Amino acid sequence: MTSVIERPAAQFGSASNLVCRECGATYPLGPSHVCELCFGPLEIAYDADLQRLVTRESIASGPATMWRYRGLLPVAPLVDLNVGMTRLVPAPHLARELGMKSLWVKDDSGNPTHSFKDRVVSVAASAAAALGYEVLACASTGNLANAVAAAAANAGLKSVVLIPHDLEAGKVVTTAVYGGTLVAVEGSYDDVNRLCAEVAGELPWAFVNVNVRPFYAEGSKTVGYEIAEQLGWRLPEQVVIPIASGSLLTKVDKAWRELGSLGLVDATPYKVFGAQSAGCAPVSTAFHAGHDVVQPVRPTGIAKSLNIGNPADGPYALDVVRRTGGSIADVGDAEIVDGIQLLARTTGIFAETAGGVTVATLRKLLAAGELDPAAETVILNTGDGLKTLDAVEPVARPTATIAPTLSAFREAGLFE
Ligand SMILES: *Cc1c(COP(=O)(O)O)cnc(C)c1O
Numbered sequence: 001m002t003s004v005i006e007r008p009a010a011q012f013g014s015a016s017n018l019v020c021r022e023c024g025a026t027y028p029l030g031p032s033h034v035c036e037l038c039f040g041p042l043e044i045a046y047d048a049d050l051q052r053l054v055t056r057e058s059i060a061s062g063p064a065t066m067w068r069y070r071g072l073l074p075v076a077p078l079v080d081l082n083v084g085m086t087r088l089v090p091a092p093h094l095a096r097e098l099g100m101k102s103l104w105v106k107d108d109s110g111n112p113t114h115s116f117k118d119r120v121v122s123v124a125a126s127a128a129a130a131l132g133y134e135v136l137a138c139a140s141t142g143n144l145a146n147a148v149a150a151a152a153a154n155a156g157l158k159s160v161v162l163i164p165h166d167l168e169a170g171k172v173v174t175t176a177v178y179g180g181t182l183v184a185v186e187g188s189y190d191d192v193n194r195l196c197a198e199v200a201g202e203l204p205w206a207f208v209n210v211n212v213r214p215f216y217a218e219g220s221k222t223v224g225y226e227i228a229e230q231l232g233w234r235l236p237e238q239v240v241i242p243i244a245s246g247s248l249l250t251k252v253d254k255a256w257r258e259l260g261s262l263g264l265v266d267a268t269p270y271k272v273f274g275a276q277s278a279g280c281a282p283v284s285t286a287f288h289a290g291h292d293v294v295q296p297v298r299p300t301g302i303a304k305s306l307n308i309g310n311p312a313d314g315p316y317a318l319d320v321v322r323r324t325g326g327s328i329a330d331v332g333d334a335e336i337v338d339g340i341q342l343l344a345r346t347t348g349i350f351a352e353t354a355g356g357v358t359v360a361t362l363r364k365l366l367a368a369g370e371l372d373p374a375a376e377t378v379i380l381n382t383g384d385g386l387k388t389l390d391a392v393e394p395v396a397r398p399t400a401t402i403a404p405t406l407s408a409f410r411e412a413g414l415f416e
């Protein structure tokens with residue numbers, strides 16, 4: 001087995017090398033994502049001595065963005081739209097409605113392009129810049145398209161974004177406006193992703209979720225770091241996370257394990273719960289069948305940002321959920337719309353369909369007795385409802401439409 005460990009350049013922060021998640025083979029840091037020996041996925045490994053230089057104080061003295069954790073990330077902030085440090089909102093009214101004791105919403109709709117994807121793109125785009133790429137590309141279910149196009153525009157890079165042709169207008173317009181190349185592909189996300197892997201083999205482009213995916217994925221750790229810091233440097237007891245590729249879920253867990261082993265928080269136990277849409281529930285299905293492998297599906301349903309039928313990190317998400325004692329559930333389109341309305345009505349947060357999936361899954365897991373209503377719980381809202389207006393338009397209408405007179409106001413029953 002070849003094992004290459006090179007001294008990393010300063011621009012790679014505390015990262016030491018790439019490591020295969022399956023066989024443990026190591027590779028120098030660079031634009032590769034697949035193990036040459038076993039075809040397993042590569043991930044970033046860190047120099048623990050360098051990571052140990054990070055303290056609560058050094059983090060607090062950093063910027064009010066995700067880059068305050070740069071000592072725990074694999075690259076310097078070369079591309080930065082002031083992403084992260086989104087609000088952690090207490091949700092007492094939602095908690096009361098669900099019979100829970102303590103509930104928080106980590107609201108990533110507050111990012112520059114209104115989803116958590118700005119985090120992964122900040123790291124991937126910075127890595128692309130460090131590695132000398134001039135074109136930033138991706139396959140996207142929508143939110144990644146926004147984030148890549150905006151980050152490239154800000155950094156003066158070219159962007160090439162490939163999306164399934166049937167995405168919401170709220171994701172197409174909000175990508176095209178940044179002026180990069182936007183290609184609508186007549187196929188599903190999984191078709192788009194396959195095409196991107198082929199194109200990536202032909203052109204010297206940084207595909208954020210293909211050849212620089214190990215860097216991309218680390219960006220999601222910052223969700224976990226922020227939750228811990230915002231709770232006063234401790235971990236919650238339960239977290240509910242939506243699953244598309246499964247990367248976000250696995251990286252929140254990685255973040256919390258790192259914080260525990262670095263002594264930045266007490267390594268208290270937590271349970272990780274996964275949320276999927278019934279129209280695309282391959283990880284939930286595998287969980288309930290007791291399988292370690294994830295059988296691909298053809299996605300349907302309104303939660304398009306989560307519609308990855310062949311999730312790259314599905315098996316690792318299963319590992320995390322099983323190791324921590326959590327579980328996974330999936331919810332149908334009507335429940336998703338109810339979930340969006342419930343969150344909006346009780347917190348003032350307007351989530352996209354993925355957030356509806358998470359709230360509806362929270363409710364379902366509570367009803368099933370799998371989530372403890374007495375345990376402190378954080379749920380992630382990963383995107384903004386303004387991008388998926390069509391999902392709620394039929395049920396979110398004016399209470400009344402009236403003539404501009406007092407009698408009309410009274411007749412419409414608005415005095416009650
Ligand atoms: C991409 C995305 C997710 C899930 O991301 P994975 O890391 O691929 O599991 C969740 N919510 C929203 C809104 C997304 O765009």
Ligand SMILES: [Zn+2]
Nearest residue numbers: 020023035038
């Ligand atoms: Zn390997």
